[in-house]
Amino acid sequence: MLEFKNVSKNFGGLRVLEDVSFTVPQAGIFGLIGPNGAGKTTAFNLATGLLRPSGGSICFNGNDLLHVPPHRITELGIARTFQNIRVFKEMSLLENVIVGMHDHLDYSFVDLLLKLPRYRRIEAQAKVRALELLSWVKLDHKANLTADSLSYGEQRKLELARALATQPKLLLLDEPVAGMNDREKTELMTEIVNIKNRGFSIFLIEHDMRFVMGLCDRIAVLNFGRIIAEGLPQEIQSNADVIEAYLGKEEAA
Amino acid sequence: MLEWWDSFWSTYNAVVFGIGVNAMLALSIYLTLSCGLLSLANAAFMGIGAYAASLITMQLDWPFPVALAAGGLFPALVALIIGIPTLRLSGVYLAMATLGFGEVVRVTILNLDFTGGPMGLNGIPQKTEFWHIVLLLALTLYLLARMRRSKIGRAFEAIKEDEVAARLMGINVSMYKLLAFVLGAAIAGVAGGLNAHYTFTIGPGNYGFENAVDILTMVVFGGAGNLIGPVVGACILGVLPEIFHELKEFLLAFNGFILVVVILYLPTGICDPRRIRAWWQHRKTTNATEAA
Numbered sequence: 001m002l003e004f005k006n007v008s009k010n011f012g013g014l015r016v017l018e019d020v021s022f023t024v025p026q027a028g029i030f031g032l033i034g035p036n037g038a039g040k041t042t043a044f045n046l047a048t049g050l051l052r053p054s055g056g057s058i059c060f061n062g063n064d065l066l067h068v069p070p071h072r073i074t075e076l077g078i079a080r081t082f083q084n085i086r087v088f089k090e091m092s093l094l095e096n097v098i099v100g101m102h103d104h105l106d107y108s109f110v111d112l113l114l115k116l117p118r119y120r121r122i123e124a125q126a127k128v129r130a131l132e133l134l135s136w137v138k139l140d141h142k143a144n145l146t147a148d149s150l151s152y153g154e155q156r157k158l159e160l161a162r163a164l165a166t167q168p169k170l171l172l173l174d175e176p177v178a179g180m181n182d183r184e185k186t187e188l189m190t191e192i193v194n195i196k197n198r199g200f201s202i203f204l205i206e207h208d209m210r211f212v213m214g215l216c217d218r219i220a221v222l223n224f225g226r227i228i229a230e231g232l233p234q235e236i237q238s239n240a241d242v243i244e245a246y247l248g249k250e251e252a253a
Numbered sequence: 254m255l256e257w258w259d260s261f262w263s264t265y266n267a268v269v270f271g272i273g274v275n276a277m278l279a280l281s282i283y284l285t286l287s288c289g290l291l292s293l294a295n296a297a298f299m300g301i302g303a304y305a306a307s308l309i310t311m312q313l314d315w316p317f318p319v320a321l322a323a324g325g326l327f328p329a330l331v332a333l334i335i336g337i338p339t340l341r342l343s344g345v346y347l348a349m350a351t352l353g354f355g356e357v358v359r360v361t362i363l364n365l366d367f368t369g370g371p372m373g374l375n376g377i378p379q380k381t382e383f384w385h386i387v388l389l390l391a392l393t394l395y396l397l398a399r400m401r402r403s404k405i406g407r408a409f410e411a412i413k414e415d416e417v418a419a420r421l422m423g424i425n426v427s428m429y430k431l432l433a434f435v436l437g438a439a440i441a442g443v444a445g446g447l448n449a450h451y452t453f454t455i456g457p458g459n460y461g462f463e464n465a466v467d468i469l470t471m472v473v474f475g476g477a478g479n480l481i482g483p484v485v486g487a488c489i490l491g492v493l494p495e496i497f498h499e500l501k502e503f504l505l506a507f508n509g510f511i512l513v514v515v516i517l518y519l520p521t522g523i524c525d526p527r528r529i530r531a532w533w534q535h536r537k538t539t540n541a542t543e544a545a
Contacts, residue, residue, distance in 0.1 A: 048421055050417065050420075050421075069420075069425075070420045071420050071421075071422075071423050071424055071425050071426070074422065074423035075423055079421070082418070086415050086417065086418040087418075088410065088414040088418065089414065090410075091407075095410075098407060099407050099419070099422050099424075100423075102404055102408060102422055102423045102424050103423040105404045107403075107404075109405075112399055112400070112402075112405070113399050115399070119403070162422070166422060
């Protein structure tokens, strides 16, 4: 579905990604893990068009994403959440989600200017749909509050609902459980599985090993800008390189 | 009663006209601010609109509505041309670039022949009626209110709050910024056209830096978060000089003082629905506890 082919990215002399190749398969949950600073978020920024690769190519369902602007990539069907939460803090939860539907609110300037039936119908449908998406992450009872009144964990869930509102085929989650407590983590895990079962493909970045191992169907491991392993969770767990990257090498006595 | 009204109107009609025009200008700045753009070009756009409309009436003697339409169209075209490169800038850099543009416009008008150079244009027919201003102000308010409650308004606010997130929601950020900038220019231009057709004379000095700041002051003072704020700002700052006309020499200092006080104590402006609601609720609960 999403294919990275020999992708590299330099910031000046700093090589953040080197010759990275992997394919996020259709359906299921694909995880990209790796220690801090391995280049995971950079991979997301490349996939969503916020950054351009220094080399290699990125394809999504056969579309080359190399020169596609971010808002067009969203239209093609990639949505994401952010590691450092970026909800629209002064808007209500409902408005946050409806902003995500931007491309799908198909009325003209005249429709909205004269409040024609088409405008009214589409806006009303958007509201219903937004409430439904909020109910998926169990925030529908707070729909009219402003986003800055939410707790950290709730803001993450709101981001999730907002990303779903763009009607993505592939959902990128950037450290979805960062800063959450165990109860919140378990809750979010169930919700992500529910979203997967609704037919969305998911590509996530995460630190929390328990979370990743329990959730992902396939995992790629990134270390110092290179993919050092890819496979099923069990394979990754027993891979010597991965253990070394995470725990360090044991010195010979 | 009627007599009183007649004497009031003959003394103060210029003030009322001025407030109406300033309210439109304030709304044009509100529009760009609502998209997160700090543009100081609107005084220059007003000037372009004023000159375009006046020249059409004076040289071609075309009907007033056509002149006003051209007064909106010309600045919009200019905004389209300069907006594409400059709207890549953000924050103070955009403010500086648009300020520079304003100066370019002033100097250009000053040095052209058909604009009358430093003398400006004199003897512009007085065609603006009170109801023209009321109608166009109402239309502007209606247009902006409709936009606010649609995907366009939501896109503007999303861009203002977080440009990156807005972009990833599928919003074509540069297109919407350009829309706000061009539409703001058109509104300012129409206001300029209206203004020129009751002041009789216009000159290059009417649309400079000071005016840009004056308009911005009205918006900041009234509140940039909603449509009522800019209009209230234009009204209050339009009436103040009449009330304190003995202070004439100190008026600018007085304006500055008020601005400082507002920014310090009411940073979201006088009209902030959220604060007013919170204050109202607070009063209700304190009243309730007192009663109990």
